[in-house]
Amino acid sequence: MKRTCALIAAVVLLAGCGGGQTATTEAGDEGSPGKVTLEFWHLATSDPLKTVYEQRAKEFQEANPNVTVKMTVLENEAYKSKLTTLTQSGKTPDVFATWGGGVLKQQVDAGLIKDISSDVDLSEFTTASMAAYQFDGKTYALPVDIGMVGFWYNKKHFEQAGIAEPPTTWSGYLDAVKKLKDAGITPIALAGKEKWPGHYYWAYLAMRIAGLPALQQAGVDNDFTKPEFVQAGQQLKALVDLEPFQRGFLGAGYSTPDGQAASVANGKATMELMGQWAPTVQNDAGEGLGDDLGFFPFPEVEGGKGAITEAFGGGGGMAVGADAPQEALDFLKFLTNKENHTKAVETGAVLPVLKGVEEAVKDENLKTVATTLAGATGFQLYLDQAYPPAVGSEVNDSVAELMAGTKTPEQVAQDITEVAKSES
Amino acid sequence: MTTVTRRPEAATPPARPHRRRKPGARNNWLTITLFVAPALALFLLLVVAPILVAIYASGFKWNGFGGLPTDFIGFGNFTKLLSSEIFYTDMGHLLFLIGTTLVIQLPFALAIAMLLHQRIRGRALYRLVFFAPYVLSEVITGVLFSLILSPENGIANQLLSPLGLDSEWLSHPDSALWSIFLVMTWKYFGFHMMIYLAGRQNIPNELIEAAKIDGAAGWRIFRYVTLPLLGPTIRISVFLSVIYTIQLFDLVWILTEGGPAHSSETLAVTMFALGFERSQVGYASAISVVMFVLSLIFALVYQRFVMRRDLEGATTAMGGKR
Numbered sequence: 001m002k003r004t005c006a007l008i009a010a011v012v013l014l015a016g017c018g019g020g021q022t023a024t025t026e027a028g029d030e031g032s033p034g035k036v037t038l039e040f041w042h043l044a045t046s047d048p049l050k051t052v053y054e055q056r057a058k059e060f061q062e063a064n065p066n067v068t069v070k071m072t073v074l075e076n077e078a079y080k081s082k083l084t085t086l087t088q089s090g091k092t093p094d095v096f097a098t099w100g101g102g103v104l105k106q107q108v109d110a111g112l113i114k115d116i117s118s119d120v121d122l123s124e125f126t127t128a129s130m131a132a133y134q135f136d137g138k139t140y141a142l143p144v145d146i147g148m149v150g151f152w153y154n155k156k157h158f159e160q161a162g163i164a165e166p167p168t169t170w171s172g173y174l175d176a177v178k179k180l181k182d183a184g185i186t187p188i189a190l191a192g193k194e195k196w197p198g199h200y201y202w203a204y205l206a207m208r209i210a211g212l213p214a215l216q217q218a219g220v221d222n223d224f225t226k227p228e229f230v231q232a233g234q235q236l237k238a239l240v241d242l243e244p245f246q247r248g249f250l251g252a253g254y255s256t257p258d259g260q261a262a263s264v265a266n267g268k269a270t271m272e273l274m275g276q277w278a279p280t281v282q283n284d285a286g287e288g289l290g291d292d293l294g295f296f297p298f299p300e301v302e303g304g305k306g307a308i309t310e311a312f313g314g315g316g317g318m319a320v321g322a323d324a325p326q327e328a329l330d331f332l333k334f335l336t337n338k339e340n341h342t343k344a345v346e347t348g349a350v351l352p353v354l355k356g357v358e359e360a361v362k363d364e365n366l367k368t369v370a371t372t373l374a375g376a377t378g379f380q381l382y383l384d385q386a387y388p389p390a391v392g393s394e395v396n397d398s399v400a401e402l403m404a405g406t407k408t409p410e411q412v413a414q415d416i417t418e419v420a421k422s423e424s
Numbered sequence: 425m426t427t428v429t430r431r432p433e434a435a436t437p438p439a440r441p442h443r444r445r446k447p448g449a450r451n452n453w454l455t456i457t458l459f460v461a462p463a464l465a466l467f468l469l470l471v472v473a474p475i476l477v478a479i480y481a482s483g484f485k486w487n488g489f490g491g492l493p494t495d496f497i498g499f500g501n502f503t504k505l506l507s508s509e510i511f512y513t514d515m516g517h518l519l520f521l522i523g524t525t526l527v528i529q530l531p532f533a534l535a536i537a538m539l540l541h542q543r544i545r546g547r548a549l550y551r552l553v554f555f556a557p558y559v560l561s562e563v564i565t566g567v568l569f570s571l572i573l574s575p576e577n578g579i580a581n582q583l584l585s586p587l588g589l590d591s592e593w594l595s596h597p598d599s600a601l602w603s604i605f606l607v608m609t610w611k612y613f614g615f616h617m618m619i620y621l622a623g624r625q626n627i628p629n630e631l632i633e634a635a636k637i638d639g640a641a642g643w644r645i646f647r648y649v650t651l652p653l654l655g656p657t658i659r660i661s662v663f664l665s666v667i668y669t670i671q672l673f674d675l676v677w678i679l680t681e682g683g684p685a686h687s688s689e690t691l692a693v694t695m696f697a698l699g700f701e702r703s704q705v706g707y708a709s710a711i712s713v714v715m716f717v718l719s720l721i722f723a724l725v726y727q728r729f730v731m732r733r734d735l736e737g738a739t740t741a742m743g744g745k746r
Contacts, residue, residue: 192595193681248575250684251595258574268576390702404597404685 034066036327039093041072043079043316048347053335060334067327087112092321094328095335098141100132100317101385107319113140114320119329124338128379129353132386133317141319142336145350147276148313148373149200150297152365154289157185157270166296168308170208170235173299177244180270187242189263189272192250192403195396196384197260200273201239202399202412203383204298204312205232211305212378219387222420225413228305233402233409235301240403245269250404255285262286273298275313276351276369295365297372310378314385315353387420394419475716481709488705501710511711514691517601521669521690524605530661533613534654537620538646551621555614562611566678569607570594594680597687604676604688611675612668616661623657624650656734663726670719691715 040057044050050073057069072093074082079097086092092112098104107113117139122130125143133141153166158176161183167173180187191197206215210228218224246252246269253259261278263269265286272278282288300308318335320328334340338354345352345360351370352358358370384392398415401407407415482501486493505511536554540547557565572580573593581590593603627650635649651658673692676682682689682697691711699708727735 193683195681195683246576248592248595250597251575251592251600251680253570257571258577263576388703390704393697393702400683401685404683404687406597406685 035068036066036325037068037070038095038325038328038331039072040069040331041074041079041083041093041096042318043074043076043097044349045073045075049344049349052344052347052349056335056340060331064327064330067331069331092319092324094321094324095318095332096321097144098133098317098319099314099385100141101314101381102388103385104133104140104319105135108135108140112322114322114324114329115140116142116320116329116332120333124354126353126355126374126376128311128313128373128376129315131379132314132381133319141317142332143315143317143353144336144341144344145317146313146315146353146373147351148297148311148369148376148379149204149273149275150295150369150372151271151273152264152278152282153271153294153296154264154267155292155294157183157267158294161185161270166294167299168296170205170299170301174239174242177239177242181242181244186246186263186269187244187271188246189252189260189269190245190249190403191252191254191260192245192400193252194254195400197254197272197274198403199383199396199399200312201236202232202395202402203380204273205235205301207310207312207380208232208298208301208306208308209235209304212310212380214305215380218420219391222391222417222423224416224420229413230409233412236399236402237409240405250400255281257285259285265289276366279363279365293365295368307377309372309376310380311373311376312380312382313373314382315351388423390423391416391420478709478712478716481706482713484706486706487703488699493706497706501707502714504707505710505714510686510689510694511691513686514689514694517688517690518669520601521605521608521672522666525608525665525669526662529605529609529613530616530658530665532609533616533661534620534658536613537617537624538650540617541621541624551618555618557611558615558618560611562674563678565607565611566675569610570679573603594688595684597684600680600684600688604679607675607679608672612665616665619657619661620654623654627653656731659731659734663723663731666722666726667719670715670722691718 040053042053044053053071053073057071061067061069072082083093083096087107087110090110090112092107098107104113115138117137120139120142122139126146128148129143129146130139133139133143151166157180158166161176161179163176163179167176177187203215206229209232210218210226214226214228218226218229246263252263255261260272261274261281262285264272264278265282265288267287267289274281279288279293282293297308298312300306318332320332336353338357341352341354342357342360344350345357346362348362348366351361351366351373355374358367358374361367361370380386382392383395386392387395394416398407398412402409402412481493483496483498484493485495485497485500540550540554544550560568572578575581575590575592575595578593580593584590591599591603594600631649631653632645635645640648671692672690673696676688676690676693677696680688682693692715695708695711695715698704698711
């Protein structure tokens with residue numbers, strides 16, 4: 001078994017670097033030219049992904065005896081600070097996990113990241129999964145996971161309220177909320193204390209009304225005062241005015257025992273707008289809905305410039321340091337080839353970033369997410385990662401205040417703009 | 425706080441040179457230097473240096489990355505702070521919490537202390553129970569009360585809703601700050617009760633008896649004998665409460681993160697959010713400098729005018745003299 005794995009790995013590897021560079025990487029022979037140690041930093045502190053990476057590293061070392069893969073595995077926050085310390089001194093690990101967006105852009109600007117555009121066949125990757133790692137037409141990392149935010153809902157509640165189909169338009173959505181309220185069910189659970197779950201609503205509405213290019217443009221020229229952004233706020237206010245959230249939502253956490261996830265998982269509320277990890281957290285924080293849990297994408301806003309096929313979310317990728325040896329790139333390709341990616345997807349820990357791997361997703365709901373993503377016509381990274389931290393936080397804070405009723409949609413647009421301008 | 429520690433230090437060394445003046449004066453200074461140096465070095469490194477760094481950083485627009493700050497903007501961060509709405513909201517919350525502490529929490533602690541000074545059954549147990557919350561860490565207290573005060577499942581609402589007294593506690597802008605005050609009181613009244621009890625036990629019973637002989641009773645004894653003699657204790661407990669409130673952070677962060685909609689935000693929470701969530705380290709430093717100056721001014725003024733007589737050790741000469 002091991003041998004076949006290694007064999008496959010070797011074959012895939014050879015196929016992968018089939019260009020003109022084989023001479024330098026053909027180090028698998030005895031008496032290889034110099035030992036290479038690859039610093040590999042990633043975030044998989046728990047299984048199944050932890051084992052997946054350990055196995056891949058082992059296989060890669062077996063196929064390339066001169067290479068030693070040295071892994072550093074850290075949890076999100078610790079990882080961020082350790083990586084920041086290293087990058088500030090002008091260095092990076094050889095292969096390391098990144099979320100893309102604003103932070104990766106900073107590292108690219110500092111000349112720390114290898115431009116891998118010409119080294120990798122990008123046609124295999126889905127559009128959505130690549131969005132966070134491409135700047136000015138160049139690619140700086142390969143995705144290993146991707147997900148999107150959408151509505152997770154309780155099918156039973158929808159039946160009880162007489163809602164036949166998940167809504168595809170915003171007015172249909174507001175109607176569904178009213179129907180649920182009429183049926184005596186809390187339509188939406190929201191973690192108001194943590195702010196980031198609330199920003200999903202505003203971000204999606206802005207995407208649907210102003211359109212993706214406008215949202216990206218706003219990040220560049222720091223102007224969020226366009227009427228479309230104010231409209232996004234007004235539509236959100238229209239939703240808030242229906243009082244769709246659970247009691248005390250402004251103080252609720254996300255994964256706490258009485259938080260957003262638990263409210264849905266215990267059948268107390270019908271929907272939550274959340275990323276692909278929602279079912280896992282629901283099962284963790286509450287009883288879980290099992291087969292009653294469904295997923296539908298954020299509805300389209302009538303007359304808006306965005307389409308329902310445009311997704312909002314994020315994932316994880318791997319970048320290669322600018323000074324890393326050739327083997328680093330080989331290792332990255334090895335990690336992301338179809339064979340190995342399929343294996344990772346099969347564990348249920350990640351969603352496919354390559355076309356045609358959707359079949360490997362076993363969970364029905366995650367399969368829906370995967371196919372929606374595979375067919376996505378556009379992709380927006382989480383605003384708090386796409387924009388500089390101060391702007392992202394202001395989006396979160398302002399939207400939270402809009403939901404608490406202390407800011408108007410106009411003020412939200414203005415305050416975000418003000419912070420964005422002062423940060424540039 | 426720094427001034428508190430400085431006083432005794434300044435008070436002790438002169439005691440020595442008084443005894444043997446000429447012979448060992450130089451030697452004495454050497455000894456003093458040698459013994460003070462380690463503490464002084466630590467004090468400079470851990471107290472003075474961070475203050476200076478914060479003052480330095482507050483003059484820059486700086487995100488904390490990439491070596492030293494370069495974008496000097498003078499008092500820019502301070503003018504920005506003074507013109508921002510949130511600063512005045514925070515100051516309002518500070519005054520609210522100081523006010524409620526002085527008017528409700530401390531008198532409550534005093535009342536309990538007076539009660540537990542009486543010979544009542546199980547008073548040792550009561551003292552222990554009331555003091556216990558003070559021993560808990562702020563974070564544990566915060567987590568505990570976020571469960572108790574949860575509007576949906578919390579035990580507080582389960583007990584109170586039959587009486588029609590249920591509330592959204594921390595989850596509503598109108599009640600969040602009151603809820604935080606409630607938790608603060610729960611945690612700290614036991615501590616103040618304890619120091620009042622200690623203060624009360626230092627009052628000689630003869631004075632109370634003398635007052636009784638003079639015909640005073642109950643409230644009048646408390647008002648004209650006990651309370652004035654508790655003066656020094658009360659003044660130190662007020663001092664500690666105010667300084668604590670200016671720096672209040674942990675409890676608020678765990679309970680509400682300053683929300684909903686900034687309704688329970690304190691200066692320290694704003695500072696944290698700006699510095700560590702928004703990477704505006706220069707601006708956050710400016711807030712920390714403002715907090716420092718507030719604490720310092722309060723400490724100096726309070727000690728100069730309110731606690732002077734206590735610090736002079738004239739605990740018994742309390743009457744009308746200043």
